[in-house]
Amino acid sequence: MDKLLIAGGKRLSGEITISGAKNAALPILCAGLLTADTVELSNVPNLHDVDTMLKLLRQMGLRAEHLGDKVVMNGNAIDKLEAPYEMVKTMRASILVLGPLVARFGEAKVSLPGGCAIGSRPVDQHIKGLQAMGAEISIEAGYIHAKAKKLKGTRIVTDMITVTGTENLLMAAVLAEGETILENAAREPEVTDLANLLAAMGAKIDGIGTDRLVVQGVDKLHGASHAVIADRIETGTFLCAVAAAGGDVTLKNTRSDILDVALDKLREAGVILTSGPDWIRVQMAARPRAVSFRTTEYPGFPTDMQAQFMALNCIADGSSRVTETIFENRFMHVQELNRLGASIAIDGHTATVQGVDKLVGAPVMATDLRASASLVIAALAAQGQTLIDRIYHLDRGYDRMEVKLSAVGADIQRVN
Ligand SMILES: CC(=O)N[C@H]1[C@@H](OP(=O)(O)OP(=O)(O)OC[C@H]2O[C@@H](n3ccc(=O)[nH]c3=O)[C@H](O)[C@@H]2O)O[C@H](CO)[C@@H](O)[C@@H]1O
Numbered sequence: 336m337d338k339l340l341i342a343g344g345k346r347l348s349g350e351i352t353i354s355g356a357k358n359a360a361l362p363i364l365c366a367g368l369l370t371a372d373t374v375e376l377s378n379v380p381n382l383h384d385v386d387t388m389l390k391l392l393r394q395m396g397l398r399a400e401h402l403g404d405k406v407v408m409n410g411n412a413i414d415k416l417e418a419p420y421e422m423v424k425t426m427r428a429s430i431l432v433l434g435p436l437v438a439r440f441g442e443a444k445v446s447l448p449g450g451c452a453i454g455s456r457p458v459d460q461h462i463k464g465l466q467a468m469g470a471e472i473s474i475e476a477g478y479i480h481a482k483a484k485k486l487k488g489t490r491i492v493t494d495m496i497t498v499t500g501t502e503n504l505l506m507a508a509v510l511a512e513g514e515t516i517l518e519n520a521a522r523e524p525e526v527t528d529l530a531n532l533l534a535a536m537g538a539k540i541d542g543i544g545t546d547r548l549v550v551q552g553v554d555k556l557h558g559a560s561h562a563v564i565a566d567r568i569e570t571g572t573f574l575c576a577v578a579a580a581g582g583d584v585t586l587k588n589t590r591s592d593i594l595d596v597a598l599d600k601l602r603e604a605g606v607i608l609t610s611g612p613d614w615i616r617v618q619m620a621a622r623p624r625a626v627s628f629r630t631t632e633y634p635g636f637p638t639d640m641q642a643q644f645m646a647l648n649c650i651a652d653g654s655s656r657v658t659e660t661i662f663e664n665r666f667m668h669v670q671e672l673n674r675l676g677a678s679i680a681i682d683g684h685t686a687t688v689q690g691v692d693k694l695v696g697a698p699v700m701a702t703d704l705r706a707s708a709s710l711v712i713a714a715l716a717a718q719g720q721t722l723i724d725r726i727y728h729l730d731r732g733y734d735r736m737e738v739k740l741s742a743v744g745a746d747i748q749r750v751n
């Protein structure tokens with residue numbers, strides 16, 4: 336099993352090119368199920384989750400070629416309307432085939448994802464929305480069976496803001512009969528990216544980028560070309576890495592306007608940031624100042640950046656409070672950070688971090704995707720060597736992270 340070996344204390348300097356967003360690419364690949372025509376994608380990140388999604392879609396009959404950052408897919412021969420447990424258990428985003436399959440083929444059988452390291456993560460809102468659109472849904476032997484001759488547009492108010500729930504219902508609504516209104520919709524840039532692709536495929540969607548999506552169903556969608564939006568979480572992760580290790584790095588092929596709150600927090604921590612339309616430069620020469628925050632839905636502070644900022648707070652001057660409001664169990668990195676010498680105490684949904692002068696390398700274990708990223712950041716700032724085990728979590732969502740970090744001077748290697 337691969338591990339990362341990091342010798343900390345190196346300043347980072349140079350350029351890193353940011354990949355396309357995992358959380359946009361995954362729903363966008365599922366949108367290939369919605370048409371018999373060809374959809375051409377660029378800026379697709381090279382990630383395990385993308386490979387898993389392509390494997391799932393291919394076994395449904397989608398033809399997909401994947402070369403570099405390009406995917407060309409065609410859905411004119413879909414013949415298996417099922418997402419098996421073996422795949423769904425390795426990637427929760429597999430649930431995103433549910434809406435497109437029911438909308439285009441009137442039927443789907445998708446394994447229930449179950450909980451994961453960060454929370455119980457039910458999909459009741461996906462089911463509630465499809466039922467409101469007329470789908471008959473039963474749960475049997477761990478599978479969601481959904482059937483609808485033709486989905487019918489309606490007004491859906493989800494109980495909470497859900498990212499993949501909004502995406503699933505949006506992909507269902509574009510081929511439903513009549514008007515669907517999605518109230519309380521997620522506004523994450525990845526939802527907007529999916530909506531923009533659907534519009535390019537002929538979907539009629541008003542309110543893109545807002546919390547009220549109004550969709551007029553069409554009989555069919557056609558092919559389109561689309562470049563996946565930059566990964567704001569990969570961007571934020573490298574920004575935190577430079578903030579923690581010190582240095583001067585320019586991130587290319589990314590955007591600052593989809594990371595506003597995280598950038599404000601970095602400035603509060605003492606980081607110098609400058610940006611242009613497709614780049615962000617990060618400079619850090621001092622010890623970071625501690626910053627407190629609460630995770631919330633976009634455009635608030637992203638839960639997917641919580642662990643990385645926690646790592647930064649570990650070596651900051653002062654104490655901070657970090658409150659996680661989206662997932663009930665997203666503090667698994669705390670015990671591992673404490674193994675490196677951090678001083679973090681958890682009380683319910685809030686972690687209090689007392690900044691320490693130094694972290695010292697140790698063997699640690701990655702528990703989920705962003706927890707892994709936080710350990711990499713802490714290891715880059717720590718004295719001595721850190722060995723991070725179970726980095727298959729990291730590979731789910733980061734495109735060659737160790738290669739990108741080595742190129743800016745980090746001492747990081749992948750070992751068995
Ligand atoms: C592939 C993808 O895009 N993953 C992202 C997506 O996950 P995901 O879409 O799974 O997260 P949601 O936005 O759905 O979850 C938000 C909250 O709503 C709850 N909930 C959600 C749906 C539902 O039917 N019932 C329910 O109770 C969840 O348990 C959680 O507490 O958004 C999360 C929140 O920004 C991010 O951390 C993930 O990186």
Ligand SMILES: C=C(OP(=O)(O)O)C(=O)O
Pocket residue numbers: 357358427428639704705732
């Ligand atoms: C939680 C995440 O992803 P997923 O929803 O795929 O588990 C994430 O990207 O941080």
